[in-house]
Amino acid sequence: MPDFFDALCRTAQKTVATGYYATFAQRDEPPHVASTLRLSECVATCAHLPLIAEVKAASPTRGALQGNVDAGEIARYMEAGGATGISVVTEPDFFKGSPHLLQDVRSSVSVPLLMKDFVVSECQIEAARDAGASAILLIQALFDRGYATCRAQEMIDFAHAAGLEVFLEAHTVSEFEHALSSNADLVGINNRDLRTLNVDLMTTKEILEKVPADGRIVVSESGVMTPENAQFLRRCGADALLVGSALMRAADVRLAVERLVRAV
Numbered sequence: 001m002p003d004f005f006d007a008l009c010r011t012a013q014k015t016v017a018t019g020y021y022a023t024f025a026q027r028d029e030p031p032h033v034a035s036t037l038r039l040s041e042c043v044a045t046c047a048h049l050p051l052i053a054e055v056k057a058a059s060p061t062r063g064a065l066q067g068n069v070d071a072g073e074i075a076r077y078m079e080a081g082g083a084t085g086i087s088v089v090t091e092p093d094f095f096k097g098s099p100h101l102l103q104d105v106r107s108s109v110s111v112p113l114l115m116k117d118f119v120v121s122e123c124q125i126e127a128a129r130d131a132g133a134s135a136i137l138l139i140q141a142l143f144d145r146g147y148a149t150c151r152a153q154e155m156i157d158f159a160h161a162a163g164l165e166v167f168l169e170a171h172t173v174s175e176f177e178h179a180l181s182s183n184a185d186l187v188g189i190n191n192r193d194l195r196t197l198n199v200d201l202m203t204t205k206e207i208l209e210k211v212p213a214d215g216r217i218v219v220s221e222s223g224v225m226t227p228e229n230a231q232f233l234r235r236c237g238a239d240a241l242l243v244g245s246a247l248m249r250a251a252d253v254r255l256a257v258e259r260l261v262r263a264v
Helices: 004-017 039-044 071-081 099-106 122-131 140-144 152-161 173-181 202-210 227-236 253-261
Strands: 051-055 085-089 113-116 135-139 165-170 186-190 218-221 240-243
Touching (some): 039 165, 051 253, 071 085, 071 099, 099 113, 099 122, 113 122, 122 152, 135 152, 140 165, 140 173, 165 173, 173 202, 227 253
Parallel strands (some): 051 085, 085 113, 113 135, 135 165, 186 218, 218 240
8 A cells, every 4th residue: 555644755855845935934034923922832721622723725535625715714713713723734735735824824813823734844944934833743753754854853943943832743652752752842643644544533542541641732633523522532631632624624613613622
């Protein structure tokens, strides 16, 4: 079976090589003021279920999620529904995203923003900063497979120096252990296996049963469709959730967010 994660990473390398992200990285300007918003603090102090709602135009498994996506409008509905933060997928090939989407969202909401992409180069972090992100998603497996220009810790340090928090994603016990040993600000467990795109909510349960999080902020990602899913993942030990497709496909985005944040 082809490994889809390899295809994602190779495509990211090619996109970086074209200079795509460099057009968004204004090196002669200071970091965007929005990067001072701290996603980790908002999650830690949230009075209800912390939810990072995700804006994305498409997915490899579902295709286009909404026609003519108005990222700013959708983000406003998510914020109004109680989202603690908003993730914006900026990968252009498989997810039809762009840092422009992140810029649109930044001008529309006041909550912290996470730029979600397949980060293989420091120039993507610069683009995140200058598009208005508060945090950047990094994927442990991407570094383990040697697709990035540097090691995970070096990329984390670069992001911190740029004023961004780091959300480091894992899918296996080994990756989770590596993530916990880093100084990432949040640690994610992706219930989706990016090699096959299969989703299993038991991934979060099984990892947290084997490896204590030791007080770190743990975010469970992918596969949440109902309040019952949210309740299950919280019982497993997840501090927060990241939800995308279920919200993007909802007829009423605000109501869909409200239902999840009130689940616990």
